[in-house]
Amino acid sequence: MDVIFGRNKKEQLEPVRAQVTGRIPSWLQGTLLRNGPGMHTVGETKYNHWFDGLALLHSFTIRDGEVYYRSKYLRSDTYNANTKANRIVVSEFGTMAHPDPCKNIFSKAFSYLSHTIPDFTDNCLINIMKCGEDFYATTETNYIRKINPQTLETLEKVDYRNYVTVNLATSHPHYDAAGNVLNMGTSIMDKGKTKYVIFKIPATVPEDAKGKNPLKHTEVFGSITSRSLLSPSYYHSFGVTENYIVFLEQPFKLDILKMSTAYIRGVNWASCLAFHREDKTYIHIVDQRTGKPVPTKFYADPMVVFHHVNAYEEDGCLVFDVIAYEDGSLYQLFYLANLNQDFEENSRLTSIPTLRRFAVPLDVDKNAEVGSNVVKLASTTARALKEKDDRVYCQPELLYEDPEIRHSHKVILKMGQEHCWPAEPLFVPMPGAKDEDDGIILSAIVSTDPQKLPFLLVLDAKSFTELARASIDAEVHLDLHGLFIPDADGDAREQAPSQEQPDRVPDCHVAPWT
Numbered sequence: 001m002d003v004i005f006g007r008n009k010k011e012q013l014e015p016v017r018a019q020v021t022g023r024i025p026s027w028l029q030g031t032l033l034r035n036g037p038g039m040h041t042v043g044e045t046k047y048n049h050w051f052d053g054l055a056l057l058h059s060f061t062i063r064d065g066e067v068y069y070r071s072k073y074l075r076s077d078t079y080n081a082n083t084k085a086n087r088i089v090v091s092e093f094g095t096m097a098h099p100d101p102c103k104n105i106f107s108k109a110f111s112y113l114s115h116t117i118p119d120f121t122d123n124c125l126i127n128i129m130k131c132g133e134d135f136y137a138t139t140e141t142n143y144i145r146k147i148n149p150q151t152l153e154t155l156e157k158v159d160y161r162n163y164v165t166v167n168l169a170t171s172h173p174h175y176d177a178a179g180n181v182l183n184m185g186t187s188i189m190d191k192g193k194t195k196y197v198i199f200k201i202p203a204t205v206p207e208d209a210k211g212k213n214p215l216k217h218t219e220v221f222g223s224i225t226s227r228s229l230l231s232p233s234y235y236h237s238f239g240v241t242e243n244y245i246v247f248l249e250q251p252f253k254l255d256i257l258k259m260s261t262a263y264i265r266g267v268n269w270a271s272c273l274a275f276h277r278e279d280k281t282y283i284h285i286v287d288q289r290t291g292k293p294v295p296t297k298f299y300a301d302p303m304v305v306f307h308h309v310n311a312y313e314e315d316g317c318l319v320f321d322v323i324a325y326e327d328g329s330l331y332q333l334f335y336l337a338n339l340n341q342d343f344e345e346n347s348r349l350t351s352i353p354t355l356r357r358f359a360v361p362l363d364v365d366k367n368a369e370v371g372s373n374v375v376k377l378a379s380t381t382a383r384a385l386k387e388k389d390d391r392v393y394c395q396p397e398l399l400y401e402d403p404e405i406r407h408s409h410k411v412i413l414k415m416g417q418e419h420c421w422p423a424e425p426l427f428v429p430m431p432g433a434k435d436e437d438d439g440i441i442l443s444a445i446v447s448t449d450p451q452k453l454p455f456l457l458v459l460d461a462k463s464f465t466e467l468a469r470a471s472i473d474a475e476v477h478l479d480l481h482g483l484f485i486p487d488a489d490g491d492a493r494e495q496a497p498s499q500e501q502p503d504r505v506p507d508c509h510v511a512p513w514t
């Protein structure tokens with residue numbers, strides 16, 4: 001298990017050509033660019049959590065049926081400071097570092113308290129974001145790091161706060177058909193108000209003396225006031241349909257007071273997150289055209305969602321699918337100490353994900369009877385029960401549950417191989433695709449079997465049959481997220497980074513990735 005999670009990975013600076021078996025479709029030309037933790041110890045010091053690891057970028061360039069692999073550590077300020085000190089000096093999600101133990105602890109305490117929210121890490125290890133022509137490595141703090149998608153070199157450090165008042169931002173932006181970025185972030189106590197901010201970074205912008213910078217044109221088009229000033233919800237993603245944003249204000253919350261004193265108490269950021277099982281999950285729907293939230297107060301039972309899967313509009317309803325957990329223990333599982341032989345057993349016991357479909361009516365009939373179901377869709381059994389005072393209680397349809405626990409009633413395609421650890425699968429539509437699943441799925445796979453090289457798997461998206469695999473004779477790390485950059489001569493539809501099409505109903509469901 002240490003091979004997969006705990007061990008530091010070597011960079012592969014020179015592109016290495018993979019051994020391809022099978023046939024990669026000739027239309028698939030471009031680069032799969034991905035991000036994830038690669039270094040877990042610095043000198044004698046160790047990170048505690050898998051999400052703390054220093055960002056290692058890697059890419060699989062697919063050209064004329066061949067695949068070339070390379071990787072490079074993100075030279076973040078965090079990476080440079082750690083390397084210089086030969087120990088961990090910057091705090092991450094699960095590790096609180098003390099930069100200089102010799103310094104007067106009281107002066108440090110004062111400086112941190114006076115800022116409420118300390119300066120966060122720029123170890124952008126979670127995803128890659130495309131802004132206009134630029135690519136950024138991202139995490140969930142206010143920092144993103146510009147990178148060169150070809151050479152994987154690290155460029156400018158960018159502070160979101162220069163463009164939009166957010167202290168945290170998701171690493172799961174959406175892209176509209178024009179390639180504009182839609183993202184959400186949390187603004188902590190700006191003008192005494194903690195809020196969730198929805199912003200757009202345009203894909204095309206005019207050039208000024210310093211060139212083109214889409215971030216300078218960031219536009220806030222909506223915000224939701226947090227139910228609580230000092231404990232905003234934590235969220236890792238959100239949903240988007242053609243006209244709406246879906247935001248879950250879930251009872252998995254950050255405690256701002258705890259965060260402001262974490263450093264002096266010597267505890268990590270993760271300890272400032274807590275699940276409040278007595279609370280509800282509030283469902284906010286914001287109209288992208290007006291920036292206004294739908295006034296009905298939709299809520300659901302307490303749950304913890306990291307990944308939204310799909311969202312679409314159907315017959316006056318907004319339907320969205322999420323992978324939900326019963327509590328916040330998933331992040332607990334990723335402490336390196338828990339990523340041992342018992343990992344599979346631990347994950348079975350603590351965190352059982354289910355794929356849930358919710359449906360909310362966009363316009364609730366004021367005269368509907370209290371207790372009646374206001375969702376009238378034939379396509380789902382999800383319900384929304386009208387209550388008093390504009391409140392609507394939403395009950396999901398269970399789309400998928402671990403088959404070892406209960407048999408699912410949907411069509412499920414699975415593909416697997418022993419000892420193999422797949423990274424998040426990424427769908428690339430084929431040019432001129434007619435059906436939503438006309439295309440291929442890419443996944444980088446690492447193995448715990450020392451005899452087996454890591455490989456890039458190419459699956460037909462419709463049938464899940466293997467088209468090709470490209471074995472790489474270099475170290476490949478298990479990563480988190482990324483995107484596919486089609487070669488410049490691809491058609492216009494392919495220019496936006498590949499991701500799930502948000503506005504269509506999926507007709508098959510695969511086991512979720514967390």
Ligand SMILES: CC1=C(/C=C/C(C)=C/C=C/C(C)=C/C=O)C(C)(C)CCC1
Nearest residue numbers: 051092093120126140168269306480514
């Ligand atoms: C550093 C830092 C954070 C980092 C969170 C991270 C790094 C989360 C990673 C989540 C992943 C990878 C989820 C996968 O499903 C917080 C808590 C936002 C706020 C405090 C500072």
Ligand SMILES: [Fe+2]
Nearest residue numbers: 172236307481
């Ligand atoms: Fe994610």
